[in-house]
Amino acid sequence: MVTLKQLAKELNVSISTVSKALNNSDEIGVETARRVKELAELYNYKPNKVALSLKQNKTKTIGVIIPNILNHFLAKVLYGIEREATKQGYNIITCISNESLDKEKESLQLLANGSVDGFILSIAEESQASNAIDHFKRTINQGLPVVMFDRVANDVLCDKVIVDDFESTYNATKALIAEKRKKIAFITNINGLSVGKLRRHGYSKAILEEGVMEPLVLKIKNKDDKQKKIKSFFKKHKSIDGIVAADSSAGIIALNTAINFGLKVPKDISVIAYASKSDSFHTLPRLTTIRQHAKAIGAKAAEMLINRIQSVHPTENYKTTIVKTSLVKNKSTL
Missing domain, CATH: 3.40.50.2300 (Response regulator)
Incomplete structure (x- = not known):
């Protein structure tokens, strides 16, 4: 691989001149800079990144x-x-x-x-x-x-x-309350994480503000079988008519479980989850999502x-x- 020294020797200029020309220094004349850059391109000169990092x-x-x-x-x-x-x-x-x-x-x-x-x-x-x-x-x-x-x-x-984890979950819960949902649950697989806690608090605040509902939360641990836990949750709370999910997998499983229980989505139950656009393409009906960008x-x-x-x-x-x-x-x- 060609070096600054070799370029300088061929052009009959100093190494410093070659270096300054390649770095667009105002100290180097237009014609000299052109000659240096043309020769560097001809030899496919690449600066030594290790040397640069040591120097800089x-x-x-x-x-x-x-x-x-x-x-x-x-x-x-x-x-x-x-x-x-x-x-x-x-x-x-x-x-x-x-x-x-x-x-x-x-x-x-x-x-x-x-x-x-x-x-x-x-x-x-x-x-x-x-x-x-x-x-x-x-x-x-x-x-x-x-x-x-x-x-x-x-x-x-x-x-x-x-992201605005607290506020976005609060607003999502309020959106379900505006649909006249009476029993809205929160399902989370990330309760141990800071973002999971913020989302749960946002949901709880929206629920408690209504004064007629109590928070209903399902916390799923990593070792748990998500599908079994959500299925048992639906069996125990048959009157659930709204779900806010803290993560995409919980939201998708909840939506599919509701359908398997014979519920019509969104007539009987509404589901919102933190998920991407591509996640929503894999559900029927398409999932309403909180998009994190x-x-x-x-x-x-x-x-x-x-x-x-x-x-x-x-x-x-x-x-x-x-x-x-x-x-x-x-x-x-x-």
């Missing part, structure tokens, strides 16, 4: 840690991160914590040795369950900025990107991190950006 003390690489690559929402956030990072000239290295605290710690340690300029992450379930945050604080104290998205730790001082979350997280990395005078003025959800009405509600 920057790797132009972002570490991304997500809890579950099979989660459709998280995969779309990752897509948004990668697209925005590429647009701004950054690469990403992705690690999967698999909801494990130890794996999350290992990923941070692995990449914090000079491999990346900062981190974008969503916290593992084990970390949230045990409120483990010291590993995040250590990383930030090393001088590596962190941006958290979706699942965040309020006690960690860093930038964050979240995952790609926008990823893009915003990348933008915030890169701005902090590139800041000449970084401050501790951390921001939390809220990406508004959308309630997309389909055929599972009136």
